[in-house]
Structure formats: C-alpha cells, structure tokens
Amino acid sequence: MTPTMTTGALPGAPVSMPFTRDDVPERDGLIRGLRRDRQAARGYLRLEGLAKRFGTTRVFEGIDAEIARGEFVTLLGPSGCGKSTLLRALAGLTPLDRGRLVVDGRDITALPPQRRGIGMVFQHYALFPNLRVEDNVAFGLRMQRVPREERQRRVEEALRLVELADQARKYPHQLSGGQRQRVALARALVVEPHILLMDEPLSALDARIRRHLRDQLRDIQQSLGLTTLFVTHDQEEALLMSDRILLMHEGRILQQGDAEALYTRPANRHAAGFMGHYNLLEAERARPLVGRPSAVPRIALRPEALYLVPDEDDGPARGTLPVRPGPGCPGIIRRRRLLGSVVRYEVDCQGMRLNVDELNRSTRHLLGEGAGVTVHADLDEVQELDA
Numbered sequence: 001m002t003p004t005m006t007t008g009a010l011p012g013a014p015v016s017m018p019f020t021r022d023d024v025p026e027r028d029g030l031i032r033g034l035r036r037d038r039q040a041a042r043g044y045l046r047l048e049g050l051a052k053r054f055g056t057t058r059v060f061e062g063i064d065a066e067i068a069r070g071e072f073v074t075l076l077g078p079s080g081c082g083k084s085t086l087l088r089a090l091a092g093l094t095p096l097d098r099g100r101l102v103v104d105g106r107d108i109t110a111l112p113p114q115r116r117g118i119g120m121v122f123q124h125y126a127l128f129p130n131l132r133v134e135d136n137v138a139f140g141l142r143m144q145r146v147p148r149e150e151r152q153r154r155v156e157e158a159l160r161l162v163e164l165a166d167q168a169r170k171y172p173h174q175l176s177g178g179q180r181q182r183v184a185l186a187r188a189l190v191v192e193p194h195i196l197l198m199d200e201p202l203s204a205l206d207a208r209i210r211r212h213l214r215d216q217l218r219d220i221q222q223s224l225g226l227t228t229l230f231v232t233h234d235q236e237e238a239l240l241m242s243d244r245i246l247l248m249h250e251g252r253i254l255q256q257g258d259a260e261a262l263y264t265r266p267a268n269r270h271a272a273g274f275m276g277h278y279n280l281l282e283a284e285r286a287r288p289l290v291g292r293p294s295a296v297p298r299i300a301l302r303p304e305a306l307y308l309v310p311d312e313d314d315g316p317a318r319g320t321l322p323v324r325p326g327p328g329c330p331g332i333i334r335r336r337r338l339l340g341s342v343v344r345y346e347v348d349c350q351g352m353r354l355n356v357d358e359l360n361r362s363t364r365h366l367l368g369e370g371a372g373v374t375v376h377a378d379l380d381e382v383q384e385l386d387a
C-alpha cells in the first residue's frame with residue numbers, strides 16, 4: 001500500500017497527491033498509525049525562519065515555531081495577518097522565500113505537496129459535487145491505486161470516525177454545511193497524514209453547528225493523536241480548542257502559549273487588543289483605579305478583573321471584592337449589555353471608558369444606565385505593557 005494525502009488545494013478543485021513510503025516515516029493503519037506518543041519531543045514539526053512576500057508586500061517574516069507530535073496548535077490573528085498563506089506554505093501550495101520546514105528531523109522544504117504527508121481542510125469544503133460522499137472520500141486512495149477492498153474498508157472507517165457512515169451514498173448537495181465539512185475532514189484523514197492543516201474549517205457554518213463540529217474535531221484529533229495546525233481569527237475557538245496558540249500580527253508571531261497565558265498575560269498592547277475585551281489604559285490616567293504610578297506607559301485590565309460597588313446598594317450582596325482591590329474610582333454606568341450569562345457594563349470613570357463584566361446571577365442585581373458606582377480593580381490582575 002502506498003499512502004497518499006488529499007488536499008483540497010484550491011476551493012472547488014480538490015487534488016490528490018500520492019506520496020511514497022520513502023518520503024515519510026512509517027505508519028500502520030488509520031487509527032493505530034495516527035495515535036502518537038503524547039510525550040514526544042516538542043520539535044516534531046519545526047518552522048525555522050520562514051519568510052514570504054508577494055511582490056513588495058511582506059506577508060510574513062521570521063516565523064519560528066516548534067510543534068510537538070500530537071499537539072493541536074492554532075494560528076490566531078486578524079484578517080490579513082498572513083495565517084492562510086503560512087498554512088499553504090506548510091502544505092507546499094505556496095513557495096517560501098526563506099526558511100526551513102522540518103518534520104520529524106527531516107527537511108521537507110523542497111518536497112512537493114504530495115510528498116509531505118500533510119492533509120489539509122479548507123473553509124469551503126472543496127468537494128466534488130458530482131461524486132457521492134464515499135467517492136469523495138475515496139478519491140485520494142483511488143489516485144494511489146489502493147486495492148478496492150482496502151479502499152472500501154478505509155473509507156468506511158473514515159466515515160465512521162466523522163459519524164457519517166449512514167450518508168455514504170449521498171451527494172454533497174444533499175448534506176448540510178457541517179456534514180460537508182466532515183466529509184472534507186474524512187477525505188483528509190483517510191490517507192493517514194502525519195500532519196493535519198485546517199484553514200478556518202468552521203467559519204462558513206452557523207453558530208450551533210460550529211460549536212458542535214468544534215468539539216467533534218477536537219475529539220477526533222485527540223483520539224488519533226494527530227499533529228494539527230488550525231487557522232482561525234476567532235479567539236473563542238482558539239481558546240477552547242488549542243493546546244497552544246500562536247498569535248500572529250502583521251506577519252509575525254506576537255506571542256505563543258496556552259490559552260491561559262494568551263488570555264491572562266498578553267505580551268503587549270496588540271496581543272491585549274486582540275484577546276478578550278481588555279481595557280487598555282494609559283498608565284498615568286489609570287492611577288485613580290490602580291493607586292500607584294507605573295513604570296510602563298500602558299496597563300491592561302480584563303473586564304472581569306474590575307468590580308462595581310453601586311452608590312445605592314440595597315439589594316442582595318453583589319459578591320466580594322478581590323483580595324487586593326484598588327482604591328476605587330467613582331463612575332457612572334453609560335451602557336449595559338446582556339451577553340447571556342455575562343452582563344457587560346460600560347462605565348465612565350474619570351475620563352476612562354471601562355468595560356466591566358459581571359456574572360448575570362440575578363436580575364435583581366442588574367444596574368441601570370445612569371447609576372453611580374465605584375469601580376475597583378483587582379490589583380493582582382493588572383498587566384503592565386511595554387510600548
């Protein structure tokens with residue numbers, strides 16, 4: 001048997017790219033072969049000094065990262081920061097200007113896409129409309145002339161994995177968006193890639209399906225122990241799914257770390273501006289809130305690290321102040337937004353416009369627009385940011 005990979009290449013034009021056993025390390029069967037030692041070395045996939053320009057436009061530069069075998073890593077960043085181009089370069093669909101790509105100690109920079117052992121899933125499924133689900137999934141195996149019986153067995157296994165075994169005879173137009181994306185995933189997995197790349201695979205789906213598929217994707221990835229690089233501009237998706245996040249900004253990696261590090265310890269104001277709804281404040285102006293001068297020009301405070309004490313508080317207790325509260329800054333509520341379980345208040349506070357999040361525990365607790373409050377910061381949560 002010769003393993004292959006299928007990449008959807010460009011949306012609407014799926015291609016299959018056979019690779020040979022000589023090109024990639026050994027494997028043995030879809031699930032067993034993909035289940036990897038979670039403790040394996042960090043540098044299973046190494047990105048070394050990657051750079052890319054289109055004409056005079058720098059897309060990315062100085063990209064260095066190491067990804068462990070079995071790790072789920074997300075490239076997160078705003079539109080246009082270079083995520084998709086970087087992913088396509090890893091797949092071999094876009095040439096790099098500089099840098100080296102290493103998989104399991106082996107330089108793959110010069111290998112054509114079909115010899116990299118990389119599978120790819122795109123935002124727009126890129127299925128063949130005239131082929132049944134099972135034939136879409138079988139396409140890559142057919143290209144590498146996998147015998148019929150084995151092909152059938154592997155297609156069934158891949159479809160079972162994405163819970164579409166009962167839809168095998170349907171055509172793509174008879175499926176929902178979420179089901180189509182699961183076909184695309186089965187098609188990428190059936191050829192047993194060493195690395196799975198996914199470019200915004202959930203963003204074309206509606207919110208409910210997106211949440212469901214998000215969990216399912218993560219379960220499958222974990223059950224296979226499949227090294228995965230996932231692209232999104234949705235921070236919630238990144239925080240929920242990833243072992244580690246690479247935060248990109250204007251073609252560079254701004255910060256890398258797990259969800260907690262990215263969310264609670266942003267490296268600079270760009271990172272704070274992209275993660276959560278941080279209050280980014282000039283340190284001097286924020287003195288009434290934090291009660292001390294700062295050595296750096298800016299501070300960042302998460303909305304949930306601010307506490308409100310209403311001027312007229314005759315309701316039930318609103319919860320306790322943090323262990324180390326700031327001195328308290330008088331303010332007025334200008335806006336109140338219900339975000340489901342959370343209430344976000346916008347508070348005018350001595351020239352600052354602060355976002356303050358409270359848990360929506362009881363409607364009796366809700367404060368009205370125009371109410372006077374004192375805002376206390378949790379001093380243990382103040383992030384000082386360099387310029």
Ligand SMILES: Nc1ncnc2c1ncn2[C@@H]1O[C@H](COP(=O)(O)OP(=O)(O)OP(=O)(O)O)[C@@H](O)[C@H]1O
Pocket residue numbers: 054057059077078079080081082083084085086233
């Ligand atoms: N083929 C191309 N030719 C010229 N410029 C390109 C090409 N592809 C991408 N770019 C430019 O490279 C930059 C990065 O694009 P890329 O699609 O990688 O960003 P992204 O972070 O994935 O954004 P999005 O989330 O909107 O897809 C953009 O400025 C884009 O206009």
